[in-house]
Amino acid sequence: MKIEERTDNPEPLLNIVPSWLPWALFIAALLQIAVRVWALGGFSAIYREGGLTMVIGWGILNPLWSALAVQFVAVYLAIEFIAPWRLYHSDIGIDFLDPEGLGGLRPIGELVKHAYYYMVAGLVAFALVLYGPIVSAASWGPTATTSIVFTVIWLGTVATVAFAVFILHLFMRKEKRLELHRLNEIRREIIDKPWDIKAYNVDEEKQDQLNELQQRIDTVSATQEYPATFSIWSQLLISIVLPKAFQLLLASV
Template structure:
């Protein structure tokens, strides 16, 4: 039995949760049944939105999700992010095992196999996290302004958000999710091409054994799109419902729509690239196998260009080759079914359609 953990990264949010004692808390409360980052997110968001935000609404009169429901998109992004991040890394490890990377009959060089051990290096993920932290504090200092934030949200909520919820929960989750998404769609297809995996032609789903890879590509894109849609709602709900809601922050200008379109376009490019690369791998393998079977069929007959039953010299070889050929020809060259393609198509169109329909001022 292959060790799945060998191919799964330890996540930044897992390290943070462990350092903050949520691993011990999970053991004490549930015997370790609850994933520690889930506890960290639940407690962290409850303190911010269940305590500070409610206090703002009931006592101080500061900004609150009760009057600005669009602010709930941020914790929703965080929750989706932590579930999605865990799914991506566990599904990547499962997909590698399903492809047979540790099987004896799979001829992969040891150095090549090591490249599959983990989706993204901890160094890369940490560097992205540090860059995001710097950008976050720079945005708060020079664009929003901390005095303005304190005036709007109250000093308690601002201090908690700046010191705890964003740097220790939301930012590491969303940054690592973004890095992992890019790795799934850019790095994984290249690794598969270098490793030269074969196809499983007896796959009952006719996907050559690549269905776990297709599911990983598809669902990681769904998660990316979900975060993008929540970001859209967080910024656009005050505009869409301007008659009912007031926001202390200015409406995003046309430049924001350009940024949103760029992020959407990156998603489209990455899902397109990854699907094409995996398709190219599967198509190449299938074509090579068919050519091999054609040569075998030719060897089983006395005259390859005489299509008569009496021309077959080695009937057993001929029938075996024909049976194998039927399995090979029925194998698809995309790691997805038609239903999966339909779902991807809808998820590709939806964010940009909403972005174009809702007109921002400016």
């Protein structure tokens, strides 16, 4: 997007992950693990029930896994929440000369989509872990609470991508309306009686200026507001429906 060339303050849009966010998520993950261990009766009870393997799992492997997971989640939240919000409040503007007609925002739009696709893959894997015992005909399986937890997580991911898409749409809509308003004000100064289609007049000396201005207005008007194409909409809708549909399929087996 050539951010360095389009704004006087590119830093907020180049480094979108706050340094405190991964730490906050990691501490929350450790607290969740600690609460779970306490609910199970502590490490002594875990050792009696599952042996040293379970103690290592709860005491070492789970925190290590959480350290990796929170890095991904921190980047994901920054892409879906922080980046669109900072873009909306920046002075970067819209590239109305973008040949794709997307205002030069396809890179951030693709980033938002692909980050969500990774989350969808994670949800599908999560569903396999949760409902695998049923598929393999094991003697135990997930409860109603399992379905509720999965649904809550799924709705949370839908909310994140919906927020990102909505903010990008508002940003493009705002920038487009402001530029059209500015160009229209200039056009009204060139035309005599601009409010009357039957009586308006343009001096011959200003005709070339008006033609150039009209080309600019047409270029701005042709810029689509994200998500603009059927391809973008269809990809987002399929990725939103897929995890829940997959979970319902596994639950019905």
